[in-house]
Amino acid sequence: MKKAKIIFWITTIIIFLFEGVMPALFSQSQEAKEGIRHLGYPEYFGNALVVFKILGVLILVIPSIPKNVKEWAYAGFGFDFIFASISYFVIKGVGFEAFFPLIFLVILAISYIYYHKIERYKNIAL
Template sequence: MTSTKTNKIIFWTTTVIIFIMEGVMPALTSQTEIAKEGIRHLGYPEYFGNALVVFKILGALTLIIPQVPKRIKEWAYAGFAFDFIFASISHFAIDGMDFQSFFPLIFLGILIASYISFHKLNKSN
């Protein structure tokens, strides 16, 4: 039973971090000038940033709402994994080897922990 409790703690902690950083923060800050400049800096058009925010919010809600079917959650996990990997690649291409290039990979690690604990919890149900 202890491992189920540990998995629940890991799942909810990591998933809430993803929800806040990829759902709440983009919703609150996406229209600020610094966010728009960040998208331009990477060479993407503004509409790409707007579409990305919509999908981030939908994905974050998908992960945090327990009633969402598991198959849909799998798509959200995949979408965030692609987002973090390509964000890292974009920063490496534009900025070189700096912290911003590695930062998305930190969140990829958090996402992986959420994903693994999600599956462990669903095996125990």
């Protein structure tokens, strides 16, 4: 159980930092705005994405949030990483930028798997 909690929190904190803290700090930088524009998205899309990313990471790290809400947050991040990869692939071709979001998709999947292991253990312990 302890190992599962450690793996869950390490992977979830990586997602929290990458999807919550970094967008909150750097989303209004000129480079971030240009990156969104370069991929063909309007500026307001980037702003909305940042709001939903921050809400999503808060949902993942706050333990008292209901399970079904956490499921939606995991799904949303999964879609985010998949579509980010597709966007980079279509605009820039095959390269590291196209595969980088998939690395975080794997980290997200590990967090998700260990979240359910912890939940299963809680249900058994009751």
